[in-house]
Amino acid sequence: MSFDTTTTNSDSPKPLAAPIWIGDLKIDPPILAAPMAGFTNYPFRQIVREFGGAGLIATEMVNAKGFVWLDEQEATHPDRLWGVADEPRPLAVQIWDNDPPTLAKVGHRLATEYGVSVVDINFGCPVRQVTQKAHSGSYLLSQPERMGQIIEQVVAACHPTPVTAKIRLGCTRDKINAIDIAQVVEGAGAAALTVHGRTAADMFRGEADWDKISAIKPYLKRIPLIGNGDLDTAAKVVSAFERYDIDAVMIARACLNKPWLFAHAAAALRGEPVPEEPTLSEQRELMLHHYRLVCERFGPEKGTVLMRKFACCYAQGRRGARDFRKHVARVTTPEEFQAVVTEFFPRDLVDAMAS
Numbered sequence: 001m002s003f004d005t006t007t008t009n010s011d012s013p014k015p016l017a018a019p020i021w022i023g024d025l026k027i028d029p030p031i032l033a034a035p036m037a038g039f040t041n042y043p044f045r046q047i048v049r050e051f052g053g054a055g056l057i058a059t060e061m062v063n064a065k066g067f068v069w070l071d072e073q074e075a076t077h078p079d080r081l082w083g084v085a086d087e088p089r090p091l092a093v094q095i096w097d098n099d100p101p102t103l104a105k106v107g108h109r110l111a112t113e114y115g116v117s118v119v120d121i122n123f124g125c126p127v128r129q130v131t132q133k134a135h136s137g138s139y140l141l142s143q144p145e146r147m148g149q150i151i152e153q154v155v156a157a158c159h160p161t162p163v164t165a166k167i168r169l170g171c172t173r174d175k176i177n178a179i180d181i182a183q184v185v186e187g188a189g190a191a192a193l194t195v196h197g198r199t200a201a202d203m204f205r206g207e208a209d210w211d212k213i214s215a216i217k218p219y220l221k222r223i224p225l226i227g228n229g230d231l232d233t234a235a236k237v238v239s240a241f242e243r244y245d246i247d248a249v250m251i252a253r254a255c256l257n258k259p260w261l262f263a264h265a266a267a268a269l270r271g272e273p274v275p276e277e278p279t280l281s282e283q284r285e286l287m288l289h290h291y292r293l294v295c296e297r298f299g300p301e302k303g304t305v306l307m308r309k310f311a312c313c314y315a316q317g318r319r320g321a322r323d324f325r326k327h328v329a330r331v332t333t334p335e336e337f338q339a340v341v342t343e344f345f346p347r348d349l350v351d352a353m354a355s
């Protein structure tokens, strides 16, 4: 389902979307930053928080068995939890596995020791490593009973911290069961449900089916429905609220390219004009600022390698992106990174400065 973004709400000063409640936690605005493995680490969450507009920010998914193993064998915790104990709230930590007691144990630690705002459980990951090998993530969509047991036990272990679930529409197009799953999720005590409008077999192919997300809403009596998939402009966020029966939205990939998108979408939902995109030199400054945060967290060597993929995301859709990608993919030191940015990003700015 594609988005009609021709409608605007500029005549109506009334907010299009009300805050939602996840348990006792108010999510305002109802725009959530998605968990993304390899991306939504501490520095990136800091960038999103600086722009504002995201009502709730999530970590990368954390494997519950890995947590327990590290805790017991090495008295340490997964690297993905770095910063979580002290960073600003609200913050959701996402966990994955298929064993109810293990997930409950880790949920409890996150709720009590880390004091996270929300414990989210991953039932949507379609990656083989997680589904075929670990019978977790979206694999569990074929086992609603197991999902119910997981949620019940995690909810009991985390109380009063709310527990949420993130799913896809089903395992395959001919086995779409999101409505049944949604009822299991709510019945087991979850405090919100996020639905990515694709099946696991789709991976990222085709378009997210927002009609199928919307169709779930009448079956939820108590908890908010958060729609997810393909929202990459403020206008599409507005359109999602106008056209579909959802309580909130979640944004993933687009914020890697535009971390200001939450703030812009929030303005649009308030009926305010959408701010201008940052200028090209502001975008360059942003990339360098992000790079400094990444180096502070990971050190210059690992930080430079890690920043390559973020830099490519920033460049995506800008003129000269291909050239920039080619060069940034090879940088290994802060000096090289700085030199490539100066020479290639963003192309229009580099050209303007040269002329």
Ligand SMILES: Cc1cc2nc3c(=O)[nH]c(=O)nc-3n(C[C@H](O)[C@H](O)[C@H](O)COP(=O)(O)O)c2cc1C
Binding pocket: 034, 035, 036, 037, 038, 039, 060, 061, 094, 122, 124, 125, 166, 196, 228, 229, 230, 231, 250, 251, 252, 253, 254
């Ligand atoms: C690189 C990448 C990593 C992801 N990692 C996770 C994850 O750890 N947990 C999760 O629930 N979803 C994960 N997702 C899925 C997103 O949260 C989201 O559901 C999906 O990208 C659709 O939203 P979008 O169209 O706004 O990108 C990931 C997606 C991408 C592209």
